[in-house]
Amino acid sequence: MYANHQDQQILPGDFFLPFGGRLSENNRWVQLSYLIPWRRVEQEYSKHFSKDVRGGRAVSVRMALGALIIQEREGFSDRHLVQHITENPYLQYFIGLPAYQEEPPFDPSLLTHFRKRLGPDVINQVNEWIVQAGLKDEQNGDDDQNNNEPPRESGQSEVNSQSKAEVQEPQTHQGKLILNATCTPADIAYPTDLSLLNRAREKLEDIIDTLHAPHKGEVKKPRDRRRQARRDYLRTAKNRKPSRAEIRKSVGRQLRYVARNLKFIEQLVHCTPLMALSRRQYRDLLVIGELYRQQREMYQSRSHRVDDRIVSIAQPDVRPIVRGKAKANVEFGAKVSISVVEGYTLMERTSWDSFNEGSTLIESVERYVERFGYYPETILADKIYRTRENLQYCKDHGIRMSGPKLGRPPKQVDREQKKMEQQDMGERNAVEGKFGEGKRIYGLGLIRTRVRQTSETVIAIQLLIMNLEKRLRLLFLLILGELFGTDFGTTVVIA
Template identity: 50%
Template sequence: MYRHNEQQLSFDEFFLPFGGHLRQDNRWVRLSGQIPWDLVEELYVLKLRNDFGAPAHSARMAFGSLLIKERLGLSDEETVAQITENPYLQYFIGLKGFQNNAPFDSSQMVYFRKRFPIEAIDRINDAVAVAPVREKLKKTDVPRNPDPPPATGEPERNATDSRQQSEPTQPEATPNQGKLIVDATCTPADVAYPTDLNLLNSAREKAEKIIDILHAARRDDAVKPRTYRKKARKRYLAVARKKRPGRRKIRKAIGQQLRFLRRDLGHIDTLSEQVSLSVLPPRLYRDLLVITELYRQQKTMYERRVHRIDDRIVSISQPHIRPIKRGKVVADTEFGAKVSISLVHGFTFTERISWDNFNEGTELIDNIERYKKRFGVYPASVHADKVYRTRDNLRYCRTHGIGLSGPPLGRPRKVTPENREALKAARQQIRQDELDRIPVEGKFG
């Protein structure tokens, strides 16, 4: 149940028992005036039911608490403690006056997060950021000048691929404005580095726990199935404790753990015919489903002598996480969600989040179209790394008069006295485009 009675407070109306008034220039007072609380409440109510239950906390209290937590980098418990001690934070979450008691229990933060999915956060973010960005576009941005045509005798391919030759085939009614900076990264998940041997050992231990629960639920005095857990543990440690075990030893250990796990899963199938799996805790039943799929994947890779399979499970507790191939020197493979963002005048917009790997270069056209939908115009230039510079993207940018950063596709041009100055200017422009792209790296950091 929800009561629509929350109104935007004036900082002068906020009651302070020890006298005085809130400062108008305080960051939380100013921030409260920038958030569309009506939209926040509209999205918040969609996750509630009005036919039964106690009244829920206000939308402002829920969203404001989440914003305080993320902005200050606090835990749920520390967030509630800071709100209890700070009158400005209490004003920010919509209280009528300062109070010494905690406005809610820290466990409520879990439900607040569930009531604001990523789609709702994106709508609120757009509502906050779009208006000021549009004002900046009108005041500061000037369309970029195209480069001079290529020198005589240069191949037409270079002229086609060059970013500066992207003249619109049909002039737009509104000139392009602004710089769109796009990039993608992998957000690391909080999981241990997955190895096949460690995953199989964890799966075996959970399977043994499931066998213990199912056997204890049987009414007869049947003998408990043998699991060889001590022997399996000993053989696992014999390899896991080695600093640099060889490939043959690792493969042999994986085969042993696969056979131990196969025996345990067979015992679980037999016990499930006598005892319902409903006796398992929900979390453990979920783990059983994950372990079954993990065994299938590991067995397939073991038999085929490969180290790759589709939708590979790298964590039993978080089976949705996938390995993301990055190709970097520091971390060739990362584990977590891949996120694609765009940066416009300091405002960051989340374009896509996916647990599965994707080619961010194919997302550029959609990013530009969302820019057009948000701000009413196409960007004057797009700044991205080389993975975005495909022929389809270049063709699209030429059609709409958008400059796409980066060097031309194909072989470098031959330097001649006629084109020396033009190539020098092009290199300077490419360097400037790379400098303009630097701010997006700070957003990831």
């Protein structure tokens, strides 16, 4: 059962502390609590629950979303997150508790359900509300953070009040849209054909043991030769510089061991149904079946390429993403396409399969129009976005796209054009800075969740936190401007 939590946000001074004192209004968690549209998220969150009065009361959206923001911002594990919330009154205020309590507000196991319940769609919607309100505050030069109500809701209502005609047929161009894509690596070991087949063989051996257990002593156990298979694997794995012929020979052996085990499982199924397996074992069996097919196809064709290649049995959704970087030519994880508008980061597309990011330009521009009600003046992107289709689309809609014209370069260099290209290149580096900020500080460099949906939720939360941090820096500079009589707002817009 879920009950709507429509209570107004309490002030820090009203938060009850049993040991005396009061919370500081200048604390970062207090300020962050004013930047999130809790009521709007409550409406989206409540859609995932039934109206049945039976059952326990679900956790409020503020507690669920607030806990996930704290976890990704500070890098806590599930258990450590609950411990820190229990010990810190500011964190308890941030997740919506009215008073300090010594008992944990929820069990650590609920965090997985929080990530599944909210999902990337809800998080991306919250992120757009925050960005729209932030841009509105920067344009108006107003500091709405001293109000008791989150400033996000008032900003979003005015943006949404535009008519559909204004959104479908914008008459003005405003702002710059920066586009780029990156890979968010998953927390998996570097995959090789030999290691994947060895891991598959070990899992199949456990499945054989489970299926044979009910008939132990009655039916002879299949001879899977696991000790010999282990020795064959280690002979090559422990070799520092095995030759290609040796690796191929070892891969062929492991393929035969896996095929032998799969055949034994087909025989055991006639005696013991697959329902005897756990959910994880049944899922691994399905993944290994596809993995064996792919590895056998590559082994027979003497190639290392196959469609939808599996690189992890535990996370079969992960795909190799070729990025061509100096540090790592291939990364393993979800590919994320983002846009940057006035320093704010927005999600454009998340895919576990590799895609050409140039194909996302048109839909990114259309989404820009839906968000803000007008086309961008300029699009800053690298060469892969400069296709004939994209250039023609920008020309038809009066949008300038960065970079030189297609075709042979002119004999005489236009200095003004060259200067503009260099300026565009410098401004486009802002998106690279966002990638570096997300990967080095907020955890985009290594996604530790193991399920596809929860991984997408974590990626969306990372972008949301980056925008919240930008708004928090804006608030800090506006406070400095009031203290010293200097206008720091323009500095924030340029940054």
